[in-house]
Amino acid sequence: MKFTLNRIMQAAVIAALSSTVLTACNSSSDEGNTAVFSMGVSDAPVDQAARVLVCFESVQLVGNGQPPQRFDVGGDNGAVEANDLCLDSSGNPIPNTKGVDLLTLQGAAAEDLVVGAEVEAGTYGQLRLDIADGSEIELMDGTIHDLRVPSGQLRLDGPTLMANQTFNYTLEFDLRRAVVAPPGLPHYLLTPRGLRLVDNAEVGHIEGQVAETLLIDNECAVAPEDLETPVAAVYLYSGHDVAFEDMADNSDDDNGPYASATVFYDGAANYEFAIGYIQSGNYTVAVTCDTDDDPEEETELNFFHSENIQIEAGVTLDIIVGDNG
Numbered sequence: 001m002k003f004t005l006n007r008i009m010q011a012a013v014i015a016a017l018s019s020t021v022l023t024a025c026n027s028s029s030d031e032g033n034t035a036v037f038s039m040g041v042s043d044a045p046v047d048q049a050a051r052v053l054v055c056f057e058s059v060q061l062v063g064n065g066q067p068p069q070r071f072d073v074g075g076d077n078g079a080v081e082a083n084d085l086c087l088d089s090s091g092n093p094i095p096n097t098k099g100v101d102l103l104t105l106q107g108a109a110a111e112d113l114v115v116g117a118e119v120e121a122g123t124y125g126q127l128r129l130d131i132a133d134g135s136e137i138e139l140m141d142g143t144i145h146d147l148r149v150p151s152g153q154l155r156l157d158g159p160t161l162m163a164n165q166t167f168n169y170t171l172e173f174d175l176r177r178a179v180v181a182p183p184g185l186p187h188y189l190l191t192p193r194g195l196r197l198v199d200n201a202e203v204g205h206i207e208g209q210v211a212e213t214l215l216i217d218n219e220c221a222v223a224p225e226d227l228e229t230p231v232a233a234v235y236l237y238s239g240h241d242v243a244f245e246d247m248a249d250n251s252d253d254d255n256g257p258y259a260s261a262t263v264f265y266d267g268a269a270n271y272e273f274a275i276g277y278i279q280s281g282n283y284t285v286a287v288t289c290d291t292d293d294d295p296e297e298e299t300e301l302n303f304f305h306s307e308n309i310q311i312e313a314g315v316t317l318d319i320i321v322g323d324n325g
Helices: 212-217
Strands: 034-044 049-063 066-072 098-101 111-120 126-131 136-139 144-148 153-157 166-174 188-190 195-199 203-210 232-238 259-265 271-279 281-288 303-311 316-321
Touching (some): 049 144, 066 111, 153 195, 166 271, 195 271, 203 212
Parallel strands (some): 144 188
Antiparallel strands (some): 126 153, 136 144, 281 303
């Protein structure tokens, strides 16, 4: 079964790693060889899902010549409080878990998993997220399916934390790439593909629109009655002047986009999209009418417009793609 997560790139899956996610700000902590670590999560949206609930159990920093630095939900040392959103098979809340609906964290929104934890300074080889049972995805037709993580853990490259500094990082979930539907199975998988750990001090955001005339001229379906139906998709590629023939889809880990987002009609006059937590630098933004991009299969995308943009740290870029005015 094909499942596209178009709105995922517009949500800030900031559920667990966004405001606390490893970002070096130039503030000082106590003297010694320690650093202050915080982490949060952010997400980009999905068009065929009404809810993407991820149940976080703990965050671990692994390496640096230290035992794993583990921050359990409901525990001490910077961990966040538990909630009752994650349920077991009997419908009872799972203790010491924090459930986050990633689709409530659009754009630059975020939610903490670790706040102000004091850790040994140095380089950590891995950042690990322990995901509990109870994670699930609700589709637009109201059906609910288990959302599983292989081995119950998401693993990413870890951060370098310098002594006497405070770090705030965000883990951005690109659900268009991270969520897959295994053929013939009733559940979905959440994979590390499409997850970006970014330093909050070095990122910007996009709150954008696509010009209606551009969509009409290129025969995209505009003004749908169902506002949950995407009309186009926007892809972001690293560097300026990226040629159409070099723009790969979400299944290509080497040449695929830095991020992507679907474009939705607001019911009045605008066609909106959002991409959060983008590393500062130069990018090419491209538009296509093709909204289905299965991360497990090669997809032919027909781009009809591109333009160069620059992302600045701490700035939200307000842009109308295709507006010549």
